[in-house]
Amino acid sequence: MTLETTQWDITEFLADDAAVAAYLDAVFEAGDPDEMRDALRHVARARGMTELARAAGITRAGLYKALGESGNPSFATMIAIMKALGVKLAAKPAAA
Numbered sequence: 001m002t003l004e005t006t007q008w009d010i011t012e013f014l015a016d017d018a019a020v021a022a023y024l025d026a027v028f029e030a031g032d033p034d035e036m037r038d039a040l041r042h043v044a045r046a047r048g049m050t051e052l053a054r055a056a057g058i059t060r061a062g063l064y065k066a067l068g069e070s071g072n073p074s075f076a077t078m079i080a081i082m083k084a085l086g087v088k089l090a091a092k093p094a095a096a
Helices: 017-030 033-047 049-056 060-067 075-085
Strands: none
8 A cells, every 4th residue: 555645835824824923933933044034935925925025015036036045035124024924023031
């Protein structure tokens, strides 16, 4: 008997604002810049790159470049994307 599998895609689980916020919070807590960029890319794909770029005030090509595998988005770009997604960055004390 052959085991059949399908490719898992995080974007299928980012259907609402609460799921997006929880996902980004978990990834951002780890603090890895590449993972943070990738998480924003996943959410952007789930929400639609064109619409998100427009809402963030950047070009679609600029969004793809910033969130691409070798992208290095500026802090301002990340904040604009998060604002367009309806989430915010928050600071909390680090665990001792």
